[in-house]
Amino acid sequence: DNLHQGKVSVEGMTCMSCVNHIQDTIGAKEGILNCTVSLQEKTATVIFDGSLWNGESVAEAIDDMGFESKLIS
Amino acid sequence: MPQTHTFEMGMTCGSCANAARRVLEKMGEGITIDSIDVPTKRIVVTTEKSAEEVKTQLEKTGKAVSGVRITHIESH
Numbered sequence: 025d026n027l028h029q030g031k032v033s034v035e036g037m038t039c040m041s042c043v044n045h046i047q048d049t050i051g052a053k054e055g056i057l058n059c060t061v062s063l064q065e066k067t068a069t070v071i072f073d074g075s076l077w078n079g080e081s082v083a084e085a086i087d088d089m090g091f092e093s094k095l096i097s
Numbered sequence: 098m099p100q101t102h103t104f105e106m107g108m109t110c111g112s113c114a115n116a117a118r119r120v121l122e123k124m125g126e127g128i129t130i131d132s133i134d135v136p137t138k139r140i141v142v143t144t145e146k147s148a149e150e151v152k153t154q155l156e157k158t159g160k161a162v163s164g165v166r167i168t169h170i171e172s173h
Contacts, residue, residue: 036112036115036116036119037112038110038111038112039109039110039112041109041110041113042110042112042113042116045113045159045160046159048159049159088120088123088157089116089120089157089158089159090115090116090117090118090119090120090157090158091112091116091119092119
């Protein structure tokens with residue numbers, strides 16, 4: 025399988041409900057295997073299917089939700 | 098001419114309001130954010146765009162959005 029892990033920055037989160045909301049919403053998307061958000065680090069680590077997603081598109085998906093997000097690694 | 102629309106969206110904290118503001122700002126010109134109020138979960142905008150278009154954009158935040166009503170038509 026074609027699994028990759030990406031790390032993106034996530035600005036604008038203030039509480040756990042935002043963390044859970046992002047994790048649930050991104051995690052539910054097709055081709056996303058896991059999405060773990062760190063409130064302290066203001067990052068999200070996402071495991072995704074490389075044929076459907078890449079780091080940039082993951083950051084864009086989070087940004088589309090209204091949380092500024094950029095690719096870190 | 099611009100119309101004012103009121104939406105109800107499941108916002109629980111300040112950053113949810115910011116997220117709503119950001120997605121609305123991504124719609125570019127032709128939309129004014131009149132108010133975003135977390136306690137009442139109300140978002141009021143004045144725009145020439147359709148209520149549907151604004152609702153679809155707000156739904157990108159992943160939150161449930163319901164159109165409340167077109168409160169009044171403003172003539173500029």
